[in-house]
Amino acid sequence: DTAVSQTPKYLVTQMGNDKSIKCEQNLGHDTMYWYKQDSKKFLKIMFSYNNKELIINETVPNRFSPKSPDKAHLNLHINSLELGDSAVYFCASSHINEQFFGPGTRLTVL
Amino acid sequence: DAKTTQPPSMDCAEGRAANLPCNHSTISGNEYVYWYRQIHSQGPQYIIHGLKNNETNEMASLIITEDRKSSTLILPHATLRDTAVYYCIVSSGTASKLTFGTGTRLQVTL
Numbered sequence: 774d775t776a777v778s779q780t781p782k783y784l785v786t787q788m789g790n791d792k793s794i795k796c797e798q799n800l801g802h803d804t805m806y807w808y809k810q811d812s813k814k815f816l817k818i819m820f821s822y823n824n825k826e827l828i829i830n831e832t833v834p835n836r837f838s839p840k841s842p843d844k845a846h847l848n849l850h851i852n853s854l855e856l857g858d859s860a861v862y863f864c865a866s867s868h869i870n871e872q873f874f875g876p877g878t879r880l881t882v883l
Numbered sequence: 884d885a886k887t888t889q890p891p892s893m894d895c896a897e898g899r900a901a902n903l904p905c906n907h908s909t910i911s912g913n914e915y916v917y918w919y920r921q922i923h924s925q926g927p928q929y930i931i932h933g934l935k936n937n938e939t940n941e942m943a944s945l946i947i948t949e950d951r952k953s954s955t956l957i958l959p960h961a962t963l964r965d966t967a968v969y970y971c972i973v974s975s976g977t978a979s980k981l982t983f984g985t986g987t988r989l990q991v992t993l
Contacts, residue, residue, distance in 0.1 A: 777926075806980070814968075816927070816983040829980050863926050870915070872981060874926030 776800050777875035779864050785881045786854055793850045794878045796864030804828075805847035806865040806872065807839060816863070822847055854882045887971045892988040895965075901958040903987050905971030908952040914975050916947060918956045920967040921986070927970065930956065961991045 777798045786792050798805065806829075807819040821829035825841040836852045851858060859882045864875040888906040895901040907916065918930040931938055931945045933954070938945045944957040958965055970986040 815985075816921075816970075818980040818982070821980060831980070865926070870917075870932055871929040872919075872927075874928070877924070877926055 777864055777866055777873050779862075779875040779878050781878060782876065783879050783881075785883065787883055788854055788856060790854050791850070791852045792854060792880070793848055794862055794864075794880070795846070795848045796875060797846050798864075798866040798873070798875075799845065800866055800868070800873060802866035802868045802873075803844060804867045805841065805844075806867070807847065807849050808863040808865065808874075810861045810863065810877070812860070820847075820849075851880075854880075856882050858882050887973055887984050889969075889971050889984065889987045891985065892990070894990050894992060895958075895961045897962055897991055897993055898960055901961040901965065901989055901991070903956040903958075903969050903971075903989065904953065905955070906953045907971070907973045910951050910973050914973045916945065916951075916954050917972040917974055917981065918943070918945065919970045919972065919981070919983075920965075921970070922964075922967040927983075930969075961989075963991050963993070965989065966991045 780795045804823045806821045810816045818831050819833045820839045822841045838850045841847045861877045861879050863877045865872045915932050915934050917932040919927040921927045931943050933945045933947050947954045968986040968988050970983050972981050
C-alpha cells in the first residue's frame with residue numbers, strides 16, 4: 774500500500790502550458806506539503822497545508838496554486854509554465870514529527 | 884530555523900559503522916535535530932530525530948552533544964543500500980517545514 778502517491782511520475786510539456794500534479798496520502802495525516810528539487814538537487818519547501826488550510830507559502834510565484842479538496846489530497850496547479858519550473862516535485866505528509874514523502878514528479882518544460 | 888553544516892561526502896566500507904557528523908551551533912532550545920536521507924531519485928526518507936537525549940531506532944542512532952551544537956548519526960552496520968545523501972535538519976517540529984541543506988553524500992563500498 775502506497776502511503777503518499779503522486780501522479781504523474783513524469784510530465785513533459787511546452788512553455789506556456791498549464792499543468793497539474795496530484796498528491797494523495799492514505800496515512801490519515803493532517804498536514805501536507807509540496808517541495809521542489811531543482812537540477813542542483815536543492816530541496817525547498819513550497820507550500821504546506823494543515824486540515825485544508827494554507828499555513829506555509831514560501832515566496833512561490835503565484836503561477837503555482839495548491840489546492841486541497843480534502844485532508845488526503847493536495848494538488849499543485851502550475852500556470853504558464855517556464856523553463857525554470859523544470860524540477861522534481863515532491864509531495865509529503867506528516868502527523869507529528871515525521872514527514873513521509875512521495876516518489877516525486879519529474880517535470881520537464883521544453 | 885537554525886542552519887546546519889555537514890561534510891559534502893564520506894565513504895564507508897560495507898559492514899562497518901558509518902558516523903555522519905553535523906554542526907548546528909545556532910540551534911535554539913525548542914528545535915529538534917532531524918535526519919533524513921535521499922536514495923538516488925527517490926523521495927527523502929525519515930531516519931531519526933532528537934531533542935537533547937541520544938536516540939536509537941531500528942535504522943540508526945543519534946548522538947547529540949550536551950551543548951546541542953553538534954550531533955552524529957550512526958549507521959551501525961552500513962550496507963550498499965545505505966548509499967544516499969544524508970540531511971541533518973534543525974526544526975521546531977510538528978507541522979513545520981524542513982529546510983534541507985546540501986547534505987552528506989555517503990558512499991558505501993565493498
